[in-house]
Amino acid sequence: MYIANFTNIGIGEEIIKEILRLYVDLADSHGGFGHGCDRSAFDPFHFVNAAAAADLSEHHLLDFDLLRQGAAVSILCGVYDHWCEVEDFSKESAWMTNLRMALSDGTFTYVPETKAALEELLHHNPSFSDAWVAPLFQELYDLYVASYFRRLAERSAEAHRMGAQALIRKAPPLVVYVDIDETLIRNVGRSRIPIPAAVQHVRDLATQGAELYCWSSGGAAYARESAREVGLEALFTAFLPKPQVMLDDQPVSTWRRLVQVHPLSCESETVASYRARLSRPLPPREPTEER
Numbered sequence: 001m002y003i004a005n006f007t008n009i010g011i012g013e014e015i016i017k018e019i020l021r022l023y024v025d026l027a028d029s030h031g032g033f034g035h036g037c038d039r040s041a042f043d044p045f046h047f048v049n050a051a052a053a054a055d056l057s058e059h060h061l062l063d064f065d066l067l068r069q070g071a072a073v074s075i076l077c078g079v080y081d082h083w084c085e086v087e088d089f090s091k092e093s094a095w096m097t098n099l100r101m102a103l104s105d106g107t108f109t110y111v112p113e114t115k116a117a118l119e120e121l122l123h124h125n126p127s128f129s130d131a132w133v134a135p136l137f138q139e140l141y142d143l144y145v146a147s148y149f150r151r152l153a154e155r156s157a158e159a160h161r162m163g164a165q166a167l168i169r170k171a172p173p174l175v176v177y178v179d180i181d182e183t184l185i186r187n188v189g190r191s192r193i194p195i196p197a198a199v200q201h202v203r204d205l206a207t208q209g210a211e212l213y214c215w216s217s218g219g220a221a222y223a224r225e226s227a228r229e230v231g232l233e234a235l236f237t238a239f240l241p242k243p244q245v246m247l248d249d250q251p252v253s254t255w256r257r258l259v260q261v262h263p264l265s266c267e268s269e270t271v272a273s274y275r276a277r278l279s280r281p282l283p284p285r286e287p288t289e290e291r
C-alpha cells in the first residue's frame with residue numbers, strides 16, 4: 001500500500017495525472033465505463049488505500065480522495081474489461097486473483113461503494129443479458145468521475161462570479177440625473193400625479209447601485225419636496241436646480257458619454273443596459289473631448 005511522505009510524494013502526483021487521463025477518457029469516450037479505457041500501467045491495488053505517513057497531515061500532501069477513488073475507478077475498468085472479454089467472473093486470472101484478495105483484506109475501506117458493487121458482481125456473475133450491470137457501473141461513474149468534473153465546474157463558476165462581482169464593485173457608479181415635472185410627476189391642472197413606471201425605474205437604478213441626482217427648473221428645494229412626494233427622497237445624493245447657463249467648451253449635444261432617456265421608454269432599462277449604451281466604441285477622436 002502506498003504511504004505518502006515528502007520523499008515519495010512525486011509518485012502520488014504522477015498517479016493522479018494518470019487518473020485524470022483515465023477520467024477524461026471515460027468522460028470523453030463513453031460518458032461512463034467502457035471497454036478498453038486507458039488505464040495506463042499503474043497498479044491500482046497499491047493506491048486504493050493510500051494514506052499519509054503517520055506524522056504528516058493528508059491535507060498538505062495530495063488529493064487523497066482523488067487518488068483512492070481514481071484507483072477504484074481503474075479497478076472497476078479492469079473488472080469491466082474482464083466482463084466484456086470473458087463474461088464470466090468465475091474464470092480465474094492473475095487479475096481476478098488480485099481482486100479477490102483485495103476484497104478479502106480490507107483494501108476498499110475508503111471506497112465502500114466499489115467494494116459492494118464488486119461483491120455483487122462476483123456473487124451473481126452476470127451475463128450480458130443482465131440489465132442491472134450497466135446502471136451499477138453508471139452509478140459508480142457518477143459518484144467518482146462525473147462528480148469530480150462537476151466540482152471543478154462549480155468551483156470555476158464560483159470564481160467567475162466572484163471575479164465579476166469584484167469588477168462591478170470597482171466600476172465607478174453610473175451617474176443619473178432625474179427631472180421632476182412630466183418625468184416623475186404629471187401636472188394635470190392643479191393635481192399632481194406620480195408616474196409609476198418612472199418612479200419604479202428610479203428605485204431600480206438605486207438598487208442596482210446608480211448614483212442619483214434630482215434636478216428641476218423649479219429649483220433645488222422644489223426638486224427635494226417633489227422627490228419626497230413620490231417617496232424617493234432618500235435615494236438621491238443631492239437636489240439641484242437645472243442650469244440656466246453652462247460654461248463648457250463642448251455643446252451638450254456633442255457629449256459622447258451622455259444618454260438621454262424619455263420617461264416613457266425607461267421601463268426596460270437597467271444600469272447594465274445604460275452602461276452598454278455608454279461603452280459603445282467612439283467614432284475617431286476629435287482634437288478635444290468633453291470633460
Ligand SMILES: [Mg+2]
Pocket residue numbers: 179180181182183
Ligand atoms: Mg420636465
